[in-house]
Amino acid sequence: MIAGFKVIAPGLFTTIQDRGRRGYQNIGVPVSGALDRIALTLANGLAGNGADAPALEMLVQGPTLEVVAASVRVAVVGTESVTIAGEASRTVPAGRSLLLMRGERISFGAFTGLGAYLAVEGGFAVQPVLGSAATYVRNRIGGIEGRTLQVGDVLAVHAEAAAERAEVSLASALEPGFDRPIRVVLGPQDNHFTEAAIEIFLSEPFVISRQADRMGFRLEGPKLTHRGDSNIVSDGIVAGAVQVPGSGQPIVLLADAQTAGGYPKIATVISADIPLLVRRSPGRAVRFAAVTVEEAEGLRRAQEVELASALGDLHPVEDGPVLSHEALHSANLVGGVASATEHD
């Protein structure tokens, strides 16, 4: 019997992701990996994992998962709360670690943004493909058979029971930052656009269209006019590239984008702000602001320092340490704990 989770409902687009698959873009394999690198890292940190442990990325509508292990420790980041159904049904805030017992079911209300991440202590047990557990659905690589979750899947974990330790939470919740400008570095093909187009791009709001997925977000807004041809000789693509086809409507390319493409790229979203962009669901607005490469590199470094400090500053959760039944019995505390929770 595999210890882990049974998928009761798969959600809309739930995949195993880690920080991505590097070193194969030259042969056409996209990086993939979590759209929101920060939420993934925080969820993994809360669950006691390194930043790259395979976790679940849940987009638009979350799954319902049933625990098929003695216990598992999970952490969810990217939404406000999670619902646990079972003997002790409860709603628990996200942004903390959480112990689930066999038979309990975890599900998710409406996500605050586009999606959320669920990490499990020890990471999901997935055979890496080309050095990564990340799912790339288009080529059926990685994750669970290279696809989104299906009813009846069993997501294996590495241990039959969670480690005994206190639960922890983030000192402050992850801010979705829906109103913050998305910073870009202009180029590589900003010279393929009129000056007016650049000015419009950096001043007018755009709206995320319904065509938003792991490959990219199509935006709607004022037309960005090319200076001449709207095609270029195909060149390499990096996550965050803002390409503009002949329609003049920009597309921000993301984790699963092709490794090369033939439309001019007016700008590139800086790596520090990709998480900010991908938290926004269709219908939300995006404004762009330009920074230099040096500023972008500095912002990314500062963000990593902040992230490390958030992970170094996890707070114990107030509902107290988790004690095993054995420990409770040996300390003769079972009744005491029960009565303590019944009072007040």
Added chain:
Amino acid sequence: MSATSGGDNAGIRFLPAGDTALVVEFGDRIDRALSERVLRLGERIRESALAGVTETVATFRSLLVHYDPLVTGAAAVKEHIADLLDDRAGGPRPRRLFRVPACYDQACAPDLDEVATRAGMSRAEVIEAHCGQDYHVYSIGFLPGYAYMGDVVPALALPRRTDPRVRVPAGSVAIAAGMTGIYPIESPGGWHLIGATAIRLFDPDWPQPSLFRPGDAVRFVPISREDYDRARAAMATEPLQPEASP
């Protein structure tokens, strides 16, 4: 320290691609000589193993250099690349040559008649032209293992189809925009389908997951429908072996 002006390095441009990559652009057109320079720089960057440079992606006329901004920065990467661009003796690059068996039978080649008509050639002439030269693998993209190979003879340099197919079968041999390619898996596609091959192009279990890599040479060899069907039925899992190019 660096010699980026004059001679072979004239016209090279560094373009920003955010804070995790930069583009080294050698020109703005599809050109074998530019491609060789792209490939040579990619090779030198790999050999020099600069800390923080994570991978490079060769395309027709530029090299995308990915880096980790937590380890290095664009300024340092540019300086390093400028040094690598110094003209050093660059002898002929050894090339692998793959001979790809392809079936041009009617059933494998839904667009061959149309291509022949548009090119003002017979079916046999199209096949002969397509099989008559070694192609250069410029770049791999669109799908894992999908090689952009060229250049096809001018008569066969048709634009993409105006009505792209929703499903192109795996193994389809296609032409468009002066290039030829093979679909590694079933996918949507807008190229003209003029043949089919049973060889596998991509397998993550192979030590080198893509059969082709940029810089390889590929020649198509026409085979009968029977040989094609036999090869398909055999479902070889081992990659096609290359030979050294003359």
